[in-house]
Amino acid sequence: xxxxxxxxxxxxxxxxxxxxxxxYYRYLSDLLKMDIKRISSQELSSRMGIxxxxxxxxxxxxxxxxxxxxxxxxxxxxxEIGNILGTNNKYQTIIIxxxxxxxxxxxxxxxxxxxxxxxxxFDVDPKLVGTEIRDIEIRDLETLEDFISQNYVDIAMLxxxxxxxxxxxxxxxxxGVRGLWNFSPMDLKLPYDVIIENVHLSDSLMVLxxxxxxxxxxxxxxxxxxxxxxx
Amino acid sequence: xxxxxxxxxxxxxxxxxxxxxxxYYRYLSDLLKMDIKRISSQELSSRMGIxxxxxxxxxxxxxxxxxxxxxxxxxxxxxEIGNILGTNNKYQTIIIxxxxxxxxxxxxxxxxxxxxxxxxxFDVDPKLVGTEIRDIEIRDLETLEDFISQNYVDIAMLxxxxxxxxxxxxxxxxxGVRGLWNFSPMDLKLPYDVIIENVHLSDSLMVLxxxxxxxxxxxxxxxxxxxxxxx
DNA sequence: AAATCCTTGTTATTTTTTTGTCAATATTGC
DNA sequence: GCAATATTGACAAAAAAATAACAAGGATTT
Numbered sequence: 001x002x003x004x005x006x007x008x009x010x011x012x013x014x015x016x017x018x019x020x021x022x023x024y025y026r027y028l029s030d031l032l033k034m035d036i037k038r039i040s041s042q043e044l045s046s047r048m049g050i051x052x053x054x055x056x057x058x059x060x061x062x063x064x065x066x067x068x069x070x071x072x073x074x075x076x077x078x079x080e081i082g083n084i085l086g087t088n089n090k091y092q093t094i095i096i097x098x099x100x101x102x103x104x105x106x107x108x109x110x111x112x113x114x115x116x117x118x119x120x121x122f123d124v125d126p127k128l129v130g131t132e133i134r135d136i137e138i139r140d141l142e143t144l145e146d147f148i149s150q151n152y153v154d155i156a157m158l159x160x161x162x163x164x165x166x167x168x169x170x171x172x173x174x175x176g177v178r179g180l181w182n183f184s185p186m187d188l189k190l191p192y193d194v195i196i197e198n199v200h201l202s203d204s205l206m207v208l209x210x211x212x213x214x215x216x217x218x219x220x221x222x223x224x225x226x227x228x229x230x231x
Numbered sequence: 232x233x234x235x236x237x238x239x240x241x242x243x244x245x246x247x248x249x250x251x252x253x254x255y256y257r258y259l260s261d262l263l264k265m266d267i268k269r270i271s272s273q274e275l276s277s278r279m280g281i282x283x284x285x286x287x288x289x290x291x292x293x294x295x296x297x298x299x300x301x302x303x304x305x306x307x308x309x310x311e312i313g314n315i316l317g318t319n320n321k322y323q324t325i326i327i328x329x330x331x332x333x334x335x336x337x338x339x340x341x342x343x344x345x346x347x348x349x350x351x352x353f354d355v356d357p358k359l360v361g362t363e364i365r366d367i368e369i370r371d372l373e374t375l376e377d378f379i380s381q382n383y384v385d386i387a388m389l390x391x392x393x394x395x396x397x398x399x400x401x402x403x404x405x406x407g408v409r410g411l412w413n414f415s416p417m418d419l420k421l422p423y424d425v426i427i428e429n430v431h432l433s434d435s436l437m438v439l440x441x442x443x444x445x446x447x448x449x450x451x452x453x454x455x456x457x458x459x460x461x462x
Numbered sequence: 463a464a465a466t467c468c469t470t471g472t473t474a475t476t477t478t479t480t481t482g483t484c485a486a487t488a489t490t491g492c
Numbered sequence: 493g494c495a496a497t498a499t500t501g502a503c504a505a506a507a508a509a510a511t512a513a514c515a516a517g518g519a520t521t522t
Contacts, residue, residue, distance in 0.1 A: 287469090287472090288471090291470090291472080299468075302470080
C-alpha cells in the first residue's frame with residue numbers, strides 16, 4: 001500500500017535502546033578524539049563490553065549507518081546519534097534553585113555543548129537574587145511567571161528542596177515548559193503535557209549500597225538502627 | 232538434600248528488580264509519614280503506576296513479607312527493604328572534589344540518614360583546604376593516602392573534573408575503598424575489586440532531549456550545528 | 463462458627479530484550 | 493580484476509522480564 005506520503009511505519013524504539021544511545025555517543029566522542037575514523041561493531045563491542053549484535057540492532061532501530069565489510073564511520077555515526085538525541089537542537093533552559101546543586105548545574109558548561117542553553121536561574125534567597133553565575137543572572141522566583149511569559153523556556157531543571165518541588169514543577173508546567181529535569185527524590189506527576197526526567201541520586205546511592213552488601217560484609221558498624229523515614 | 236547448614240540456594244536477584252527497590256522504599260516511607268499502617272499490592276500498584284503482579288514478584292525475590300487477606304504491613308516492609316538495601320549499615324564515606332557538586336553532596340544531609348556518613352572531603356584548591364562544610368573538614372588531596380590508611384573508608388564519591396577522575400579513582404581503589412560513586416561522564420574500569428556506580432547526568436539529560444524531540448518539535452532553533460565532541 | 467471476601471505467593475503465559483546466525487555485499491590483497 | 497576476507501542488516505532463537513491467573517489461606521462479617 002502506498003498513500004502518497006512517506007508512511008510513518010517506524011516502530012517506537014524501546015526505552016532500553018534509547019537509554020543506551022548516550023553511551024554510544026560518549027564512546028564515539030572518545031573515538032573521534034583519538035582520531036579513529038572507522039569502527040566495527042565487533043571492535044566497539046569489546047570496548048564497551050556489550051555484544052556486537054546488540055550494537056548493530058540498536059543502531060538499526062534508526063537506520064543503517066554502517067557499511068558491509070567496512071564498519072561504521074565514526075564521525076558520521078556520532079553525528080547521526082547526535083541528531084537522534086537532538087543534541088543539535090537548542091533548548092532554552094532555566095534552573096530553579098541556586099543552592100549547591102543548582103550552582104553545580106549552572107557551572108557545568110558541557111550541557112551547553114549538548115544544546116541546553118541556560119538563560120536564567122531562579123531562587124528565593126535575597127542574598128543570591130541579582131548575582132550571577134557565568135553571566136547568568138539569578139532572578140527572584142517571584143518573577144518566574146513574568147520571565148517565562150516573556151521568553152521561550154523549553155526546559156526547567158529543578159534543584160529545589162523536597163517540599164517545594166511539586167509546587168514549583170506545577171508552576172513551570174502550567175506556563176508551558178515542555179521538559180522537567182527533576183533532582184528531588186520523588187516521582188513528579190503533573191496534569192500537564194510535560195516530559196519529566198528524574199535524577200534520583202539517593203536511589204543510585206542505595207543501589208550502590210545493595211551491591212556492596214551483596215559482595216562485602218558491612219554489618220560491623222550496625223550499631224544504631226535507622227528507622228526514620230525522611231528523605 | 233540437607234547439608235546441616237542453611238543452604239545458599241537464593242537465586243541472584245536481577246538488577247531490574249534491585250533498581251526498583253529504592254522506589255518501593257520511597258513510597259513506603261511516604262505511606263509511613265501518612266500514618267498508613269497496611270497496604271495491598273493492588274493499592275500500591277495504583278499509587279506507583281506499576282502492576283500489582285510485579286510488586287508481589289519483586290518482593291518475593293527476598294521473601295514473603297505479606298499476609299494473605301491483609302496485605303503488607305507498611306512499617307515492617309519498609310524496614311525489610313531497608314535491610315535489603317543496607318540502609319541500616321554505616322558506610323564511612325569520603326567526597327573527592329569540593330566544587331559545586333562535591334559541596335552539594337556534602338550538604339545533602341539525607342545521605343547520612345541512609346547510612347552514608349561523610350567523614351572527610353578532599354580537594355586540591357588551597358583556598359578550600361582547611362575549611363569545613365557541615366563540620367566536615369576539607370583536606371588536601373595530597374593527604375588522601377594518609378587519611379585512608381588511618382581511617383576505614385568504605386565509599387568514595389567522585390566529584391572531580393573529567394580528566395582527573397580515572398587517576399583519583401585508581402588511587403582510592405588501590406587503597407581498598409570498596410565502592411565508588413562516580414559523577415563523571417565516563418565508564419570507569421579498574422583492575423581492583425571495587426563496585427562502581429555511575430551517575431551520568433548528561434546521559435539522563437540527553438534522554439530527556441530524546442523524549443522531547445519524540446513528542447515536540449524543536450528544530451526551530453537549529454541554527455548552528457554542534458559537531459564538537461567534548462564532554 | 464461458618465461463610466464470604468481479600469490478598470498473597472507461586473506458577474504459567476505473554477511480551478520484551480538480548481543474543482546468535484547467516485546471506486548479502488563491500489573492502490582488501492594479490 | 494578476481495578471490496579472499498570482513499562486516500553489516502535482517503531474521504531466528506534464546507533468555508529475561510513483565511503480566512496474568514489462580515489455589516491457598518488468613519481476615520472480616522454475619
